[in-house]
Amino acid sequence: MAEQHTPRSLIVTLYGAYGRTPDDAPLPVAELIRLLGALGVDAPSVRSSVSRLKRRGLLVPQRTADGAAGYALSAEARQLLDDGDRRIYARPSPQLSDGWVLAVFSVPEAERHKRHLLRSRLGRLGFGTAAPGVWIAPGRLHEETRHTLRRLQLDPYVDLFGGQHLGFEPTARAVTRWWDLESIAAQHREFLAAHEPVLRGWETRTAVPSEEAYRDYLLALDSWRRLPYADPGLPAELLPRDWPGERSADVFAQLHTRLRDAGLGFVQPPVTAG
Structure with missing residues (x-):
């Protein structure tokens, strides 16, 4: 299945990669259109997607220093992106002893809509289903889970427990019930099919043109940033031998190292003297 890069997702990815500045300066609308245009997104799609992100409270309209219309990240959006960095860029070494x-x-x-929200949010945090109403994740996700549920004001409905698996079947077999490992593996293979050839192409090049680096990096990041949430990061001994997760993480890490800073030249082109 071909990868899908929606305009709204690409805008969030752009802000995550290049839009967080020390002074929280807004990105001009004209720049958003230029930067998304390099990825094949037309101006009307950019404007409508920005409007939806504004309605969701993720983008805030602001004027730039020279008075142009622009959008900055809301405090909530910035917190979400900062939290996401720990998942997207980290290379954890999970151990069974983590619990x-x-x-x-x-x-x-009377509040059953919050039940759906809880299930959805726990799933997006990487939790699997151990039993009806009982969700499980590696112990290292404890603090992020607490922070997320409190931010969404869902903590009054949840109890969190830590511990070891003491069941009657091997843990490696139990995790195949708790998570759909084949579906997660398929997502890793899809990422590799799309972006491993891109990495191999860059490995044969000496020059790194900024626009090409920006385009290939942003598309890779847009694909990758969902995977560390779909994949809970289980210890290797609980995974199939041919698990593709480590390889896909390595491909993304190499693309990040090679292309992210090079792409900054396209996002922030040098100012020429008039």
Whole structure:
């Protein structure tokens, strides 16, 4: 299945990669259109996607220093991106000794919409389903889970527990019930099919043109940033021998090292004297 890069997702990825500045300066609308245009997104799609992100409270309209219309990240959006950095760029070395965190929740029928929100959010954090109403994740995700549930004001409905698996079947077999490992592996293989050839192409080049670096990096980041949430990062001994996750993480890490800073030249082109 071909990768899908929606305009809205690409805008979030752009802000995550290049849009967080020490002074929280807004990106001019004209620059958003130029930068997304390099990825094949037309101006009307950029404008409508920005409007949706504004309605969701992720982008805030602001004037730039020279008075142009622009958009800055909201405080919530910046926090989300900062939290995401720990997942997207980290290379954890998970161990069985890390244990597990269990999330058990109970939501009154009158607030059942929050039940769906809880399930959705726990799934997006990388939790698997151990039993009805019982969700499980590697223990190292404990603090991020606490922070996320508190931010969404869902913590009153959830109890968190930490511990070891003491079940009657091997843990390696149990995790195949808790997570759909084949689906996660398929996502890694899809990433590799799209971006490993890109890396191999860059390995044969000496010059790194900034626009090409920007385009290839942003598309790779847009694809990759979902994977560390779909994949909980299980210890190697619990995974199939041909697990593709480590290889896809390595491909992204190499693309990041090779292309991210080179692409900055296209995002912030040098000012020429008039």
